[in-house]
Amino acid sequence: MCWSVTGQIEYKWEIMKILLTNDDGYNAPGIMALYETLKPHHEVILIAPDKEKSAVGHGISLNDPIRIDTISLNSGDEIYAVSGTPADCVKLGLFELCTTPPDLVISGINPGSNTGVNINYSGTVAAAREAAFNGLLSMAVSIFRTENTIDFQGMSQFAAKLANKIHDYCLPSGTFLNINAPSIPIDEIRGIKITRQASNNVSKHFDKRSDPKNRSYYWYGNINRAESEADTDVSALSQNYISITPIQCDITDYKTMALLESRRLP
DSSP states (O other), X not given: XXXXXXXXXXXXXXXXXXXXXXXXXXXOHHHHHXXXXXXXXXXXXXXXXXXXXXXXTTOOOSSSOOOEEEEEOTTSOEXXXXXXXXXXXXXXXXXXXXXXXXXXXXXXXXXXXXXXXXXXXXXXXXXXXXHHHTTOEEEEEEEOOOSSOOOHHHHHHHHHHHHHHGGGGOOOTTEEEEEEEOSSOGGGOOOEEEOBXXXXXXXXXXXXXXXXXXXXXXXXXXXXXOOOOTTBHHHHHHTTOEEEEEEESOXXXXXXXXXXXXXXXX
16 A cells, blocks of 8 residues: 655644654654654653663663653753663653653654564664553654665654544554655655565674684674565665554464464373
């Protein structure tokens, strides 16, 4: 399914309470672009890690204390920097900092796509998943990273318009949206595709190096978009479409569950 991105549409903003977070840190350009776009129309609370926490997955801080610092912006607004993970940020936001639950949680905008199997490693996606665990509407927003300038402003406008309509989509409880855009200006994007998660795991290339004592060490190598079937998130990005993939938190394989129930088990 493909929708158009283009067209000048006037939006009547429904004022919402929105919690913003990410895995890149409270002052990352992606989350600040979202904050500046959403703040004039909504009640926005920014609660994000105090430093980059990319690829931490859905980890939470069980063995370390979590600290919250209040940061004052030049505008006079206050935001929160958390020493824990993206999932910690959402938990603290919901159960310590928010007096009432937010209407929506947005995680991002991440400078780097979160597609295929790699969504399992993503702190950006984990934050949206944590919100969905707690019965809240949520979405993760990412942009594929290349040498091109990333259009955070254009993507924040797109995310804001999507947020304004998200209640109309009647997402099931426990389902959130994983949104990925190509690294081109928003007005050059060909459209929107509703996609499924690709099976690609592109985080499997390593650069092997040696230290001064001739001991080997490794860095993850360049992560490139791999070939994928036409209806996947990876394929949509490769064709310069925005990919929107609904992700469900319940990962039970119900088909196999029924199969096992019909078998004699030891």
